[in-house]
Amino acid sequence: MILTGSLAHGGAERQAITLANRLAERGHECHLGYVKPESDLRARLRLQAAGTTFSLGASRYLDLKAVSRLATEVARIQPSALLAANAYALMYATLARGWSRIRAPLILIYHSTSSPGLKQEAQLLAYRPLMWAAVDCTVFVSENQRRYCMRRALLSRRNTVIHNGIDTRHFQDHRSALERHTLRTELGYADSDYVIGITAVLRPEKNHIQLIEAIARLRRAGLPARGLLVGDGPTRGVVEARARTLGVEREVTVTGFREDVRPYLAACDVVCLCSLTTEALSLAAIEAMAMGKPLVHSQVGGATELIEPGRNGLLFPPGDTGALVECLSQLTDRDTRLAMGRSARAKAEAAFDEEAMIDRYERLLLGVCGSVEQVTARAAAGAAGHDAPETDVPRATALLLGPRLDAVGGISTHLSLLMSSRLAEKFELIHFEVGGEGRDEGAVGRAARLIVSPFRLAAAVLRKRAAIVHLNTALTPRAYWRDLAYLIVAKLCGARVLYQVHGGALPQVFCRGYRLLAALLRSTLRFADVIVAVSAPERDAFRGFVGSTPVFAFPNGVDCTHYAAVERKTAAPDAPLRLLYMGRLVREKGLYELLEAVALVCSEGIATELIIAGSGPEELALRQLAASRGLERVSFPGQVHGVAKLTLLRRADVSLLPTSNCEGLPYALLESMAAGVPVIATRVGAIPQLVTDGVNGLLMEGRSAQAIAAAIRQLAGDRAALARMSEASRTTIVAGYSISRLAAELSGVYAQLCARAPSRRGAHV
Secondary structure, rough: OOEEEEOOOHHHHHHHHHHHHHHHHHOOOOOOEEOOOOOOOHHOOOOOOOEEEEOOOOOOOOOOOHHHHHHHHHHHOOOOEEEEEHHHHHHHHHHHHHOOOOOEEEEEEEEHHHOOOHHHHHHHHHHHHHHHOOEEEEEEOHHHHHHHHHHHOOOOOOEEOOOOOOOOOOOOOOOOHHHHHHHHHOOOOOOOOEEEEOOOOOOOHHHHHHHHHHHHHHOOOOOOEEEEEEOOOOOHHHHHHHHHHOOOOOOOEEEEEEOOOOHHHHHEEEEEOOOOOOOOOOOHHHHHHHHHHEEEEOOOOOOOHHHOOOOEEEEEOOOOOHHHHHHHOOOOOOOHHHHHHHHHHHHHHOOEEEEHHHHHHHHHHHHOOOOOOOOOOOOOOOOOOOOOOHOOOOOOOEEEOOOEEEEEEEEHHHHHHHHOHHHHHHHHHEEOOOOOOOOOOOOHHHHHHHHHHHHHHHHHHHHHHHOOEEEEEEHHHHHHHHHHHHHHHHHOOEEEEEEEEEEEEEHHHHOOOHHHHHHHHHHHHOOEEEEEEHHHHHHHHHHHHHHOOOOOOOOOOOHHHHHHHOOOOOOOOOOOOEEEEEOOOHHHHHHHHHHHHHHHHHHHOEEEEEEEEOOOOHHHHHHHHHOOOOOEEEEEEEEEOOOHHHHHHHHOOEEEEEOOOOOOOOOHHHHHHOOOOOOEEEOOOOHHHHOOOOOOOEEOOOOOOOHHHHHHHHHOHHHHHHHHHHHHHHHHHOOOOOOOOHHHHOOOOOHHHHOOOOOOOOOOO
16 A cells, blocks of 8 residues: 555656556555545545555545544555655555554665754654654655755664666657757747746746846846746746746746656757755656656755766756856757667666666565565665665575686676676575586586586585575576476575576577467476566566566676776777677677678778777687688687776777677676767667667667678768767766675675575574
8 A cells, every 4th residue: 555645746656657558557555645635646446456546635634534534444455555645645645554464574765854843843853753753664765855855864673776778769859950959940939049948837936037147147148948847836937927028928837747758858959957955866867867867956855866067968056046057058069969768768767767767666565564475685785785784684505506717608697797796795606507508528527517517506505505596597598407406406496586587589489389388387487486687678578478477677797996997988980890799609699780881881991999808709700701702801719707807898998799699688798888888789688678789888779790791881971970889888887787786685685585485403593
């Protein structure tokens, strides 16, 4: 049951509706109540099955009749958890829970960041004890807000951060230049106008008047600034009067409330938020970023978590109109705006997507409710690293199953990163080698290894008293049948199994329509306690296939600090385009097509250098092909690690992976982008979740020499675009693909699995 103060237009109310709708879509029974009768947003609710919506109809601040109504609903529904959106709803939820004697866990989602007046301070005197004594977990929507509230003792027994998120697929601008011109013309703007937009309810704390004053100053300085204020509210008359006083009433448009703000955002050049003190993490700001608009934001609440100044927007001190004018003046250049807008879009996708937000709330709810049938992380704070102190999580043992750590391949890289991450500080991680990667063995040796290895795993689980077996695999026929034995052995030995899928086919494709195979795959996947995919589409596919077993998307991550020091210099337009491939030298990676493409562009006079780094069975044949095509600037340095790899990345202009495999989330691309190297890759597996075509790289629909050559030709002829993609690549990785983020998410899952693990005599858990 979710309770909010009202269903009037506002960020907290919108988020409550989103939570209810999306959790209901995932099969949870959701109920939503609101204290005050305002119900502007009620039509947005899409509750399914037994879900209900109800108003308490409170007529005063504390209405005991409304409390009684809520207690009746709580007693009738008997929810597994109560969520209160902000402290006002918390007051009603706490009283009603006590009245009904239903001891459901109580979660507070706190959206506020300040207490600007005596009235608010007095209210906090009542709210603090409720948070201390009644709340099982408080969710803050930004890290800055969490720190602010902690300093003021606004905390509960357990505290976490879950960033707000939006549907980034819905908030996306696909308009062509002609369509945008038509849109601006319909709104009364010329192409030369500098349109500054703001989407917010017109209330005093949103400080629209400051933007009006900034527009007046910009116009006095000779800039064609126009204001587009999307929204309505109690201060509309004051704002319009101020525009008349300053002589800019014709340059400022107040649209009134608009259900769909996307056309208005698309018409803007810049979006500005002038809020004084109340923005914890503005949904309007995230929507603007997703629409590809540079954001100018007052430095309040979680603004610093949204904006990297100079990269995707600018920050200014709240209330400082001079600083706001200076920021807006810096964005009059169209190319600067476009570059920042692309970075803003990339960050919105990577860090503030609605699907990831719902995942974290679902894990939090299932963890707080102590679900036995559905395992998730013990709260999203495990993902953010803010909930219980480390002493709450025993240093249990986890066996990480995968190939040799020094083998060439993504899973080996994944394991090496986890072994040196913060996950290893909280848990005892032990690598258990499976698979033939990196081995030089014959058929007899391989058969012997496959027979003996499951028995070795059983001995390791029992000897090490391992609570968790973390199986890293891919859904391919060879890997599935091999790893099925490890899955069964781990369960028989009493360990909890985290089944992490790194690519391969989706389960529906893997079964190829065979019902018996589908039934077998579904039943064996359900042996796992939790399944982890590396992208949202894969998660959705597995979730729809297995049904009851929890499935989550944890994208792979790299050590961003390791690559931050890689300095990049834009190559001269006439310099050879330096191409890099890193990985296994096997046919399905598209290396033969890559060499043919390089031969094709060289025949057109486009100078290139190609480095193919790695080892594999096709190395000799690839060398021979390069020689036969007369490609003198192709080199094969073998496997590269450490400084040698960084050196290659520092010199490279483009990283390529023209694979036909259904890749998971290739580490070669993550490492390249972390070092600021844009990529050319095929649109397979999870790659489209990482690479945004034209923003941080180029995507090809299929593997072919002609497609690769066209991509090389495009980047060779536009070095400025290459430089922009380089910056966007780094932004993408830092925002959503760090190893610290992955380790924290896995740490939360491990903690919950350990809490459920059966105790053994002398075990560590």
